[in-house]
Amino acid sequence: xxxxxxxLMYTQPQLSLMAPxxxxxxxxxxxxxxxxxxLIKKPLGFKKDFHSNPRNWPVLGMLPGALVILHLLYxxxxxxxxxxxxxxxxxxxWLSGMDILITVDPENINYILSSxxxxxxxxxxxxxxxxxxxxxxxxxxxxxxxxxxxxxQVIFGDQGFQNFTTSTTRSKLKDGLVPLFNHFxxxxxxxxxxxVFQRFMFxxxxxxxxxxxxxxxSLEMPEVGFANALDDVGDAIMYRHITPRFLWKLQKWIGVGxxxxxxxxxxxxxxxxATYVSAKRDEIKKGKSGxxxxxxxxxxxxxxxxxxxxxxxxxxKDFTVGFMAAGRDSTASGxxxxxxxxxxNPRVLTKILQEIKTNLPTTTGSDQxxxxxxxxxxxxxxxxxSLRLFPPIPFERKSPIKPDVLPSGHKVKSATNIMFxxxxxxxxxxxxxxxxxxxxPERWISETGGFKHQPSYKFLSFNAGPRTCLGKNLAINLMKxxxxxxxxxxxxxxxxxxxxxxxxxxxxxxxxxxxxxITKKCSSPE
Numbered sequence: 001x002x003x004x005x006x007x008l009m010y011t012q013p014q015l016s017l018m019a020p021x022x023x024x025x026x027x028x029x030x031x032x033x034x035x036x037x038x039l040i041k042k043p044l045g046f047k048k049d050f051h052s053n054p055r056n057w058p059v060l061g062m063l064p065g066a067l068v069i070l071h072l073l074y075x076x077x078x079x080x081x082x083x084x085x086x087x088x089x090x091x092x093x094w095l096s097g098m099d100i101l102i103t104v105d106p107e108n109i110n111y112i113l114s115s116x117x118x119x120x121x122x123x124x125x126x127x128x129x130x131x132x133x134x135x136x137x138x139x140x141x142x143x144x145x146x147x148x149x150x151x152x153q154v155i156f157g158d159q160g161f162q163n164f165t166t167s168t169t170r171s172k173l174k175d176g177l178v179p180l181f182n183h184f185x186x187x188x189x190x191x192x193x194x195x196v197f198q199r200f201m202f203x204x205x206x207x208x209x210x211x212x213x214x215x216x217x218s219l220e221m222p223e224v225g226f227a228n229a230l231d232d233v234g235d236a237i238m239y240r241h242i243t244p245r246f247l248w249k250l251q252k253w254i255g256v257g258x259x260x261x262x263x264x265x266x267x268x269x270x271x272x273x274a275t276y277v278s279a280k281r282d283e284i285k286k287g288k289s290g291x292x293x294x295x296x297x298x299x300x301x302x303x304x305x306x307x308x309x310x311x312x313x314x315x316x317k318d319f320t321v322g323f324m325a326a327g328r329d330s331t332a333s334g335x336x337x338x339x340x341x342x343x344x345n346p347r348v349l350t351k352i353l354q355e356i357k358t359n360l361p362t363t364t365g366s367d368q369x370x371x372x373x374x375x376x377x378x379x380x381x382x383x384x385x386s387l388r389l390f391p392p393i394p395f396e397r398k399s400p401i402k403p404d405v406l407p408s409g410h411k412v413k414s415a416t417n418i419m420f421x422x423x424x425x426x427x428x429x430x431x432x433x434x435x436x437x438x439x440x441p442e443r444w445i446s447e448t449g450g451f452k453h454q455p456s457y458k459f460l461s462f463n464a465g466p467r468t469c470l471g472k473n474l475a476i477n478l479m480k481x482x483x484x485x486x487x488x489x490x491x492x493x494x495x496x497x498x499x500x501x502x503x504x505x506x507x508x509x510x511x512x513x514x515x516x517x518i519t520k521k522c523s524s525p526e
Contacts, residue, residue: 006512054080055092058495061091061097067242070512073504074394077424086430087408095201097125098244100397100417104425107407110457112398112418113465117190123399123415125503129240132233132266134318147465155296156470164291166370168207169478170377172200173485176217181490183219185520190495192513193339197223200482202227205327209291209320210276211252211283226272229265230325236262240503275319293323329507330392335482338383338515343494345439349487356484373480379442380451383479387461388432394423394508396463401410422460423508431458492521 054062069076080088086105092098103109112120121141122130137148155161177200184191199217202224207213216224236258240248252259265424280294289295297319298310309315342349359375397419400412412418429436432443446452456464462472469475485494495515503511 009191046350051211057096058090061093063093063242063244065345066090071501073170074502075422077421078427081421081424082428082430085408086428087406087410089410093244098417100419101412102419102421103406103408103410103411104421104428104431105406105408106431106455106458108410109420109425109460109464110455111407113457113467116404116463119401119404120398120418122397125415125417126397126399130237132262132269133315133325135321136318136322138322139318144307147307148408149307149470151297151300152470155293156474158291158296160291161293161296162474163220165208165474165478169481170205170370172204172207172217173482176200176203176215177482177485178489180217180219181486181518182520184518185490188517190515192515193492194332194336194510194514197335197482198227198328201328201332201335202324204478205324207292209293209323209325210280211295212276212279212288214441225268226324227267229268230321230328232258232261232265234325234329234506236265243494269317269321273320275311277313277316278459278500284389294320327471329509331479333390333392333508334383334387334475335371336510337478337508338386338483339387339486339516340478340494340500340510340514341382341390341439341493343492348382348439348441352376352483353487355379356488360484360488370477371479373477373484376484377445377449377451378441379480379483380476381441383483384444384451384454384459385439385441388426388459389437390502390508391422391426391461392508394421394460394502396420396422396460420460423502425460475523489521491521493517493519 002070015096019107053055054066059066081102081104087101087108089105090098090100090102092100122139123141123180127139127141130139135144137152138144140148159428177196183189196217197219203213206226212225214226216222216227239258248259251257252262254316255263263387278295280290280298284292284295284298295314298316300308300310302308302310342352355376355378357371397417399415399417403411403413405411425431426437435443444452444454456462456468462469462475493516495517498515499512501511503509
């Protein structure tokens with residue numbers, strides 16, 4: 001019924017207020033439905049073909065097949081890119097603007113993100129698809145991005161902010177995660193560990209950003225509108241990547257489906273951000289000096305950073321939404337996949353536990369020094385290996401300003417869509433060796449027994465070049481602190497029979513969550 005309504009509205013004369021919709025688009029839509037239905041009815045042979053040789057259908061390109069195997073997107077990307085010598089041209093429907101050059105070639109990535117960085121931007125199409133993030137650092141380009149980057153570097157390098165984030169993590173562990181795990185253990189509950197990590201990171205990130213705690217991590221496990229809005233935006237943006245532009249634009253205009261949820265999520269962002277920005281302004285007027293990001297940004301000396309307006313509500317909203325999306329999702333994803341990898345690799349877990357026992361300080365308490373985390377080399381290697389195989393951000397996209405030729409020899413026109421499939425890159429035998437599919441922390445250990453750094457354009461979990469993640473070290477130390485706290489005090493047992501598979505999206509989450517039971521270790525403190 002919804003599809004019929006959409007189709008009827010699609011062909012009505014009153015849509016003349018929009019950009020004209022021609023006969024081609026109508027025919028395309030009907031062809032798309034017919035072909036998609038046919039492929040769904042007989043998918044098995046097609047899936048087999050698509051993995052080795054994606055079919056380019058007349059008019060519709062490779063999109064119908066991509067939709068059929070969408071739930072297998074990550075495995076598909078590994079197979080196709082390995083067979084295509086690391087770079088593959090995806091053909092979208094005619095005139096849809098969905099043609100994409102997909103590459104995991106380290107030379108291409110280094111060229112785009114570093115050597116010829118000035119020619120490759122997010123671009124207006126990216127900004128349109130990711131419009132919910134406004135003009136924040138996620139979407140920004142050129143001079144606006146440079147000024148946001150400079151300001152962020154100053155703030156992230158501030159010792160007060162670093163101390164604040166460390167104490168925030170410590171407090172949320174002590175007063176949030178530990179009591180919750182104790183409750184789960186006492187009640188012998190089955191819990192979704194992924195949901196717990198999302199809530200932990202939502203609260204931790206929000207406190208670091210605003211100084212306020214929404215307390216989504218509690219015994220009640222409450223619904224939080226802002227967190228749900230982040231999820232809805234992520235789903236809608238992924239949908240825009242696999243849907244012809246004219247179709248999602250139409251849905252946005254009508255106000256149906258994921259586009260309706262996107263609009264509602266934006267309204268939630270406006271409301272929540274306005275509340276906390278106002279509260280922060282009141283604090284500053286009263287002379288309270290916080291070390292949270294929002295306070296520090298609102299106190300920026302704008303004479304040093306052109307194009308930034310920290311007194312503008314929209315600027316602060318865009319900054320807040322972008323930071324929350326980046327801070328919550330990537331780290332929560334990284335923690336979830338790490339613990340699943342430990343269940344699959346007990347040998348690695350045993351070595352990590354021994355390393356923790358050897359290096360953990362004998363003193364405990366809220367003022368405990370966290371420098372011991374730097375001594376946990378094998379843990380760092382295992383965490384890096386988990387991020388290699390299960391990168392929190394599974395793909396990145398860029399677009400050239402001017403025509404160019406990549407090191408692989410592929411020619412790109414202005415505004416060409418280029419995607420890095422980071423998930424597939426971590427599994428390329430050409431890049432990581434014949435054992436690329438193995439979980440092997442030892443590949444990160446140097447000859448002297450220290451941590452062996454890999455080039456960022458090869459290990460792309462924290463981006464590369466001038467746009468390398470500023471919060472990389474903060475995120476790694478946070479994850480180490482959470483891992484040590486849990487492994488030191490609890491046994492995590494994974495429920496047998498659950499299906500573990502990634503959900504196609506902007507963030508590499510598990511489609512069905514991660515169900516576990518928690519047992520408190522006898523030696524752990526009450």
